[in-house]
Amino acid sequence: MGFRPERVPDPQRRPDASMDLLNNLRDTALDPSYPAVAAAGGGRRRGPVLLPALLVVGLLFGVALANQWRTAPAAAQERADLISRIATTEQHIDSLRAHTAELDQGIRELERAGGALTPAELERADTLAARVGTTAVTGPGVRVTLDDGTDASVQGSQVVDADLRMVANSLWANGAEAVAINGHRLSSRTAIRNAGDAITVDYRSVTRPYVIEAIGDARVLEDAFRRSEGGVWVEGLAQHYGVQWSIGRVGEVALPADPGLGVDRARTRR
CATH class of the missing domain: 3.30.70.1880 (Protein of unknown function DUF881)
Structure with missing residues (x-):
């Protein structure tokens, strides 16, 4: 029966030598050129570009608000005109309805005077008219x-x-x-x-x-x-x-x- 010899630790070997790959990935996570660009002031170059962009965005918002302020009085005036037209139309409709009621009453009086209906029929017609709302x-x-x-x-x-x-x-x-x-x-x-x-x-x-x-x-x-x-x-x-x-x-x-x-x-x- 064979046996497995015991492994003698190497005093010169680092304890984390088996993790060289992970250490290398950690140390080289950034692109090698990034530190050089940052040291040369590349990070400060975005300032002149960002400022004009903010100015353009602010200008667009200002134009939009100005247009809204200019159109607000016109919209309010249009709404007031529409309300006024609706009120005038409703008054005209009420006037027409009152005139229609007067004409209906005149028609009923003519029917009574003409004798086309018997007294019983007239009474029934009056009852029905009251029930349905025509009088x-x-x-x-x-x-x-x-x-x-x-x-x-x-x-x-x-x-x-x-x-x-x-x-x-x-x-x-x-x-x-x-x-x-x-x-x-x-x-x-x-x-x-x-x-x-x-x-x-x-x-x-x-x-x-x-x-x-x-x-x-x-x-x-x-x-x-x-x-x-x-x-x-x-x-x-x-x-x-x-x-x-x-x-x-x-x-x-x-x-x-x-x-x-x-x-x-x-x-x-x-």
Whole structure:
């Protein structure tokens, strides 16, 4: 059986001699020409190049800011002109709607005077006109007022279109004969939607506070609304988000007609 002779340490051999390769990589990590360039002042040569670059960048930012400052007044003026045109157009639309309502009333009076309908048919036509919103109506009812919370930083404190729809639908469901929001008569074709930060009723902007009026038995409407889904909804908004709301009985509510309800097509009944 053979044996392995013991290795006698060489007193002249360095302890890290086996790591010569790693030491060489560490010592020569930098390019040999780098120390020479640094010693010759190569690192200072970037200063003259960096300064013009910073000046160019600053000049570009200055030009951009100057252009923005010049265009800001023009943009503000355009916005003000647009708001003014919208307000003028809405006033013109209101005038046309009022004129349309007057013409509709004249047509109904002519129908009565002409004797084309029997008294029973006239009564039925008046009832249907009041229901669908083509004629103005008055009578006792309730008034519901909704407004944003006092703390605008609370998320959910702003009244939105869904809140108005909930109130209007609950009033209808509990016996309301006619409903209006901020004086705009509602019908089965009315659209209540959000448009940016505003709420529109039939594409007409309405502003806070939002007043929803309904004609019907005032006592029954008030009591039923408080217990209805709409009443629970707005009460939850008040408790959790600070939305302000109230409901009260009104001796006489006057609601205009919705002149947007025209006859698109008709046919004779056989």
